[in-house]
Amino acid sequence: MKNQEIARALYEIADMLDIKNEQFTPRAYRWAARVIEELPEDLEKIRKRGELTGLQGIGKNIAKKIGEYLDSGKISLHERLRTEIPQGVLDILAVPGMGPKKAGLLYRERGISSLDELEKAARERRIRRLRGFGEKTEKNILKGIEMLKRTKGRMLLGEALPIAEEVVESLRSKVEKISVAGSLRRMKETVGDIDILAVSENPKVVMDAFSNLPQVEDVVLKGKTKTTVYLEGDLQADLRVVESGSFGAALQYFTGSKDHNIHLRSIAQRMGLKINEYGVFEGDEKIGGKAEEEIYELLGMSYMAPELREDAGEIEASLDGKLPDLIELEDVKGDLHVHTDWSDGGKSIQGIAEAAKAQGREYIAITDHSKSLKIANGLSEEELELQVKEVRKVDRKMKDFKILTGIEADIKNNGELDLDDSILKELDVVVGAVHSKFSMPERQMTERIVDAMRNENMDILAHPTGRLIGRRDPYELDIEEIMDEAAETRTALEINCFPDRLDLNGPHVRMAKEAGAKMSLGTDTHSTRDLQFIKFGVGMARRGWLEKEDVLNTMTAEELRAYLR
DNA sequence: GCCGTTTTCGGCCCGACTGTTTTCAGTCG
Secondary structure (H helix, E strand, O other): OOHHHHHHHHHHHHHHHHHOOOOOHHHHHHHHHHHHHOOOOOHHHHHHOOOHHHOOOOOHHHHHHHHHHHHHOOOHHHHHHHHHOOHHHHHHOOOOOOOHHHHHHHHHHHOOOOHHHHHHHHHOOOOOOOOOOOHHHHHHHHHHHHHHHHOOOOEEHHHHHHHHHHHHHHHHHHOOEEEEEHHHHOOOOEEOEEEEEEEOOOHHHHHHHHHOOOOEEEEEEEOOOEEEEEEOOOEEEEEEEEOHHHHHHHHHHHHOOHHHHHHHHHHHHHOOOEEEOOEEEEOOEEEEOOOHHHHHHHOOOOOOOHHHOOOOOHHHHHHOOOOOOEOOHHHOOEEEEEOOOOOOOOOOHHHHHHHHHHOOOOEEEEOOEEOOOHHHOOEOHHHHHHHHHHHHHHHHHOOOOEEEOEEEEEEOOOOOEOOOHHHHOOOOEEEEEOOOOOOOOHHHHHHHHHHHHHOOOOOEEOOOOOOEOOOEOOOOOOHHHHHHHHHHHOOEEEEEOOOOOOEOOHHHHHHHHHHOOOEEEEOOEOOHHHHHHHHHHHHHHHHOOOEHHHEHHHOOHHHHHHHHO
């Protein structure tokens, strides 16, 4: 599927057109790129149906460019722009404070076309003589380049959320209200920064407290109502303070996404209303803004959960009264991917069961690794038989809690599971997973996994794309075929809750649901701490528009056993 | 380049903050 590649190409075209000082075309390309990025269906299929121009933001022109890419892997406009604007000029856009206007000017007036050249020119004080640049800009450029070298870019949701929650708690006594906003509140699997919104009559006190927190390394900017800092680990955090009457409008605004907000505001505009972070206005009169719900109500929409706000059809669905009744954390009764000290986990069967019970789960499935995964001390048939006995023994001791037997079986290169069917069929839950030969060509990898799913004993496909965020790309795979096959064979697709996996992610989850597949939540727990990762998986499920009925884990243990039989 | 309860042209979200200018352009979210 080429959706992501095409989105990237369109983003790059937008940046280049920006640098060329084009007026509205960059916005159009960027909009189209965003739509494609969040699209729950392969562009190729949409083109075959002749429906490309039916997509929001995609007209005749961009549809043609998409076609070009699908046919040749290239877009001629993109190639042409590349000869005019070197890649290095685009790299400069990543420096904080540097946008297309400045990068363009630097390139045209000084021939600067890479980060290295920019750094050199700044050190030699050659930049300050340009119009619109000065001594401070030069210093900020050097500081920004330094920062770029240190940071890895986006941070995992699982790392950023605890840090944000700690900051929120440190400030709670100084404010009337406080909330995390931004992509963190939308539960995006990676976040670029932490956004926090607070209500206070005395913003200065809050700003001061924020910029003086022990974890703050550097204050980037500090105004009357807005402060930006860098926390330890080079994570940027923004705090905005508003009055109580504007909290809803501001929370809505700062939660985003940007595209969701732009879409919302253009609808408001057509209704003769204006929305900003202070409220909803009809002429000069403020008609709402205290609560987030008001904003949507005034636009004739029902409330939308933050996880839905990607401008991926949620606004239209809301207007039609067709929003999903999203799954909640409380709906999740069990965890279907758990390791113990029988393979590479850190806890005993009983230890992990008690910890899961303490966190409110009603059951877990013990799914240790199987024998092929020697590095993780995977279980042989004989060891698994012993473990099953042990699981049943511990299960009998537990009150109001069920432990299911299971395995995370390796899917071998030929598509077979690495344990004998005679033992697999005795287990409650068989999770199948690819842990080897990630570099297979797409066709082979797809057939390998499809073959495994056709094994009637396999219930769940673990981490279906194999990606490790920031470390390993997904393997080559016809993901749509996998989803169709999952629906056909009643194999659930896992939403792996581990912070660096979160795979399937939102758009994929939505595709899978539309293909008719069920999903399963698994924390891939290796220690008691990991059990809480379930909330990140629920985040992906909600981002994928899932309802309670779409997820295996919302069944009771008995219902699940019956379903899997 | 896209879109339409402003419909085939004319507009495209909106405000805070900074650094450069002396009234505002550029960046950011």
